[in-house]
Amino acid sequence: MTVIGVLGGAGTVGRVAVDRLAGYGLGELRIGGRDIDRVTAVCRATPGAAVPVRVDLRDPDELRAFCTGCRVVVNCAGPSYQVLDTVARAALAAGADYVDAGGDLTAVEALESAAPPELAERAAVFSAGVMPGLSGLLPRLLAAGPLARLDGYVGGAARISELSAVDVLLTRGPRFGTALAAWRDGRLAPGALAPLHDVTLPGFAGRVHAWPFLSAEFARLATELDVAEARNYTVYVTDAIPRALAEAWADDGPIERHVAAVVAAAEADLAATGPYYTLLFQAVPAAMPAPGQSKAPRRLILRTPDSYALSGVVAAIATREVLDGRVEPGARSAAECLDAAAVFARLSGDPLVTQAEIR
Amino acid sequence: MSLSRGPHDDSSVEGELSRIWGELLDVDPDTIPADASFLRLGGDSVLAVRMSAMVRRRLAVELALSDVTVEITLAQLADAVRRRRTAGNGAHRALPVEIEHRADPSAPFPLMPLQQGYFVGQHDGWELSYESAHFYADFGLTGLDGDEAAEALEDALARLALHQPMLRARITPQGEQYVLAPDAPGAIPRPRVYDLRESTPQEVEAHLLAVRHEMRTTGPNPLHGPGLDVRLSLLPGDRGRLHTGESLLIMDGWSATLLNRELLTLAADWNAVLAPLDVDFGDYVTSLGRLRDSEPYAADRDWWHARLGDVPRPPALPLRADPRDVRASTMETLENHVAADRWAALRDQCASREVTPSAAMLTAFAVVLARWAGHRRMLLNSLQLNRLPLHPDIHRVIGAFATTMLIPVELAQGRTFADLAGEIQRTFTEHAAHNLVSGVEVSRELARRRETTRPVAPVVFQSTLGMDAAIGAQAESAGPLGDLNFDDFHHQLRTPQVALEARFYEMRDELVLVFSLVAELFHTEQVDAAFADLLALVETLADGPGWDRIVDLPAAAAPDPVPGLTLDRLPEHDADHGDGPPVDELEQRICTVWEEILGVPVLDRGAGFFALGGDSLLVVRTLARIAKEVGGAPSVREFLNAPTVAGVAAAVRARLADARP
Numbered sequence A: 001m002t003v004i005g006v007l008g009g010a011g012t013v014g015r016v017a018v019d020r021l022a023g024y025g026l027g028e029l030r031i032g033g034r035d036i037d038r039v040t041a042v043c044r045a046t047p048g049a050a051v052p053v054r055v056d057l058r059d060p061d062e063l064r065a066f067c068t069g070c071r072v073v074v075n076c077a078g079p080s081y082q083v084l085d086t087v088a089r090a091a092l093a094a095g096a097d098y099v100d101a102g103g104d105l106t107a108v109e110a111l112e113s114a115a116p117p118e119l120a121e122r123a124a125v126f127s128a129g130v131m132p133g134l135s136g137l138l139p140r141l142l143a144a145g146p147l148a149r150l151d152g153y154v155g156g157a158a159r160i161s162e163l164s165a166v167d168v169l170l171t172r173g174p175r176f177g178t179a180l181a182a183w184r185d186g187r188l189a190p191g192a193l194a195p196l197h198d199v200t201l202p203g204f205a206g207r208v209h210a211w212p213f214l215s216a217e218f219a220r221l222a223t224e225l226d227v228a229e230a231r232n233y234t235v236y237v238t239d240a241i242p243r244a245l246a247e248a249w250a251d252d253g254p255i256e257r258h259v260a261a262v263v264a265a266a267e268a269d270l271a272a273t274g275p276y277y278t279l280l281f282q283a284v285p286a287a288m289p290a291p292g293q294s295k296a297p298r299r300l301i302l303r304t305p306d307s308y309a310l311s312g313v314v315a316a317i318a319t320r321e322v323l324d325g326r327v328e329p330g331a332r333s334a335a336e337c338l339d340a341a342a343v344f345a346r347l348s349g350d351p352l353v354t355q356a357e358i359r
Numbered sequence B: 001m002s003l004s005r006g007p008h009d010d011s012s013v014e015g016e017l018s019r020i021w022g023e024l025l026d027v028d029p030d031t032i033p034a035d036a037s038f039l040r041l042g043g044d045s046v047l048a049v050r051m052s053a054m055v056r057r058r059l060a061v062e063l064a065l066s067d068v069t070v071e072i073t074l075a076q077l078a079d080a081v082r083r084r085r086t087a088g089n090g091a092h093r094a095l096p097v098e099i100e101h102r103a104d105p106s107a108p109f110p111l112m113p114l115q116q117g118y119f120v121g122q123h124d125g126w127e128l129s130y131e132s133a134h135f136y137a138d139f140g141l142t143g144l145d146g147d148e149a150a151e152a153l154e155d156a157l158a159r160l161a162l163h164q165p166m167l168r169a170r171i172t173p174q175g176e177q178y179v180l181a182p183d184a185p186g187a188i189p190r191p192r193v194y195d196l197r198e199s200t201p202q203e204v205e206a207h208l209l210a211v212r213h214e215m216r217t218t219g220p221n222p223l224h225g226p227g228l229d230v231r232l233s234l235l236p237g238d239r240g241r242l243h244t245g246e247s248l249l250i251m252d253g254w255s256a257t258l259l260n261r262e263l264l265t266l267a268a269d270w271n272a273v274l275a276p277l278d279v280d281f282g283d284y285v286t287s288l289g290r291l292r293d294s295e296p297y298a299a300d301r302d303w304w305h306a307r308l309g310d311v312p313r314p315p316a317l318p319l320r321a322d323p324r325d326v327r328a329s330t331m332e333t334l335e336n337h338v339a340a341d342r343w344a345a346l347r348d349q350c351a352s353r354e355v356t357p358s359a360a361m362l363t364a365f366a367v368v369l370a371r372w373a374g375h376r377r378m379l380l381n382s383l384q385l386n387r388l389p390l391h392p393d394i395h396r397v398i399g400a401f402a403t404t405m406l407i408p409v410e411l412a413q414g415r416t417f418a419d420l421a422g423e424i425q426r427t428f429t430e431h432a433a434h435n436l437v438s439g440v441e442v443s444r445e446l447a448r449r450r451e452t453t454r455p456v457a458p459v460v461f462q463s464t465l466g467m468d469a470a471i472g473a474q475a476e477s478a479g480p481l482g483d484l485n486f487d488d489f490h491h492q493l494r495t496p497q498v499a500l501e502a503r504f505y506e507m508r509d510e511l512v513l514v515f516s517l518v519a520e521l522f523h524t525e526q527v528d529a530a531f532a533d534l535l536a537l538v539e540t541l542a543d544g545p546g547w548d549r550i551v552d553l554p555a556a557a558a559p560d561p562v563p564g565l566t567l568d569r570l571p572e573h574d575a576d577h578g579d580g581p582p583v584d585e586l587e588q589r590i591c592t593v594w595e596e597i598l599g600v601p602v603l604d605r606g607a608g609f610f611a612l613g614g615d616s617l618l619v620v621r622t623l624a625r626i627a628k629e630v631g632g633a634p635s636v637r638e639f640l641n642a643p644t645v646a647g648v649a650a651a652v653r654a655r656l657a658d659a660r661p
């Protein structure tokens, strides 16, 4: 019997991952977390076989025990910057493949810096969420050849858990991305873009604020897809979150101090429009398109009421792809190793996706 | 501590204020009662603006625009001054900017909102627009010295162009303005002189007709040369005619009067020197630009925006053609005069009813429109020649200062004319207290919210009653040019986006009433009837009884929908070109140009230029860019008919297809 371990399966992201994995009927679920009652409750609510396991990922023995016997370990616990490659190494050591809803290039690099031998046969997929994750994967569907422009607008109004607030506050600095920068002609163009206030964007409700943030993920994508100019924005429905972040970053103290403010800002946004989240990508083919490539720009819009839950769906889809043998061995981010068309097709059928269109 | 009174103690406030009133109203300061209103003493809104500027300079107190109304008494004004002083300057709604000299007087500066409208109009931008927005006038001269006149006029014009920089102004194709240095080629406008002293009466008549026709239909264009065209016809018998064509892009109605005065003063005397100007139009515009970043500006904008949902439509005047389909070359003028004694009687009536003559005329115009349109609630536009009191010299500067102000009017039923006029004056004053944001800007926002490119306020009221007094007396004689004779005064104004304009002004102690209209739009007999109605109403006001009579008005507040075209409901273009990402390279290029010009992402072919933050001036710039990049661009008017990416792309494609042999 295939065993799928879901670490943090009682969390916001994890619960949805568990639900979808159970629905796909891929095997028995082993659900882990520190609070056994919560994990047990999730198991009860899950159709099919699901076993609760108490585990603290910071305890190597408990973690090893959790991973042992798993065919694949799905990590939905965080915060990512602390987890890094801890769970991945334990999973690989136990002979399992690995999928992480969080984690980013730092985690990939940590794992690769002293790559365990199992990585030659096993896949370790990081950033199997919405952003990072879909934000680096879906634009690939628009690129049939070199592009003159690629624009990404991702955001909306969503609750931010305290755990994710820590991640948000920490994902700052050149390793994650550069504010106000664009990607032009093969290099980063600092200060090329200004924040947009009160703009309308396809797929977003009313007027929104968009902050240029060239993520490392998007910059890599631009290089890979041969994009002359790439613009990437994080979209907020008010300026509450950017303001809270700016205040936090202006302060030298420990970031924990600002978690509450970021969570409150997200609540304020939510009160303003209700929950919604949009990924909008638009690609303009290069002046000399590839043979057979149309010169008409193309657009992809994906909408969901809940981006956290959707990250759980993505993690579940990634797990399925791994189990189906459609992911090559090695440590990579989901954007770089999943098949964009297959993921998009699965997302289109998911009840959490309210709009999925390419035109 | 000294007990003696300093120069700024309280009692000196009244003293200085009464001196200011004395100068402005030409009365003895010592005889001004503390409880008599500015209006009753002969003041008006124009003089009130000058008063603010004088208070600013002499008492170093910045009055808020809402402090100074024409109804204010000397005692109330003194209170307001004291309030401002204790509150500290800029506390409430004082003007938050100081006028500053620009370091480089030849540096380009932006167009004022109304100038933008004229500029776009000259690009065939609006329905109801002409190749040039200009004012033409000519009047007779008698006792002219045929040998000296031409030289005197040329010299006077040259001296005036040194004194008034805007006479040397040019407009760039991008819609900016700048002033040429005096020694730049072509900077100084020169008059054109026709010598018909030896001609027959028939030749003279034919000549005058031809010049008049030419100057009425073709105005000076500051994009290519001076914005002022002065011509002199020398006629037999020591007579002559002075013709002036003035581009509204460089000067407003106030400036036109000023120009006449100063030009003739200089022509009369080779040695005349005009009092130097400490400030120019560019300084004013630049200061206003800073005003836009201020709190009071934001407060005014919010005030207007909060009202936009309730703003009525223009009067539902029946039309015989859609303005979009009309290509008029001139506006028709109906004109009548109220004799000097009757005009004096009317002024007295106004003063005793505590309304300004302008408010009374606005009310009369509104009443006539209500009867014509069949409803009582309507949006009117007004041309405002008042300048913000940034500097005491500002009223002596030639420039395109004018702005507009929207006036929503609701005439209640069963009221006397005096009641209605009082109400209108209150409405007017309330709106004028928020005049940091111009009517042009408010109209733009209104159109954006209504998602229309049709004119939102094409019926205009303009009154310059009281303005002449503010500018100073007109000389009767102009030396070698002879004596001025306004008995046969010809004039014509051509402004874009106006269907009907009522103008009220004074001419040699008479009140002049004018309807200026695009005749092709209206039913002639209705226009004639409305103009007759206005005259009759004004006459009853001069007589007196008109004030206390219940005004006969239609029952409906809003227009009943009637078959046929009316001015309040002009059909929108329903061409829907669809939305989605751009469908081809051309649409994408248009998106890219819009992005650069508007500074926002343009991702959808259904995106509207104005919803994205564009305005008409940016349309002109956008079209210039499109023409350069794709080799063809539609007219501004075509752009406005379908101002989306897809709509403009369709117009470009049509253009390019036409151009192909």
Ligand SMILES: NC(=O)c1ccc[n+]([C@@H]2O[C@H](COP(=O)([O-])OP(=O)(O)OC[C@H]3O[C@@H](n4cnc5c(N)ncnc54)[C@H](OP(=O)(O)O)[C@@H]3O)[C@@H](O)[C@H]2O)c1
Binding pocket: A007, A008, A009, A010, A011, A012, A013, A014, A032, A033, A034, A035, A036, A038, A055, A056, A057, A058, A076, A077, A078, A079, A080, A101, A102, A103, A127, A128, A129, A130, A131, A132, A133, A161, A163, A164, A167, A307, A308, A311
């Ligand atoms: N890529 C994306 O778009 C995306 C989007 C959302 C979230 N994420 C990532 O996904 C992760 C989960 O986020 P979330 O919002 O679901 O957080 P959450 O609601 O707080 O859930 C975290 C879960 O992990 C468990 N957990 C926490 N610390 C643990 C530990 N030391 N040992 C074992 N289990 C532990 C928690 O249960 P106990 O407290 O009972 O242990 C809880 O069930 C975060 O790393 C976040 O950054 C990624």
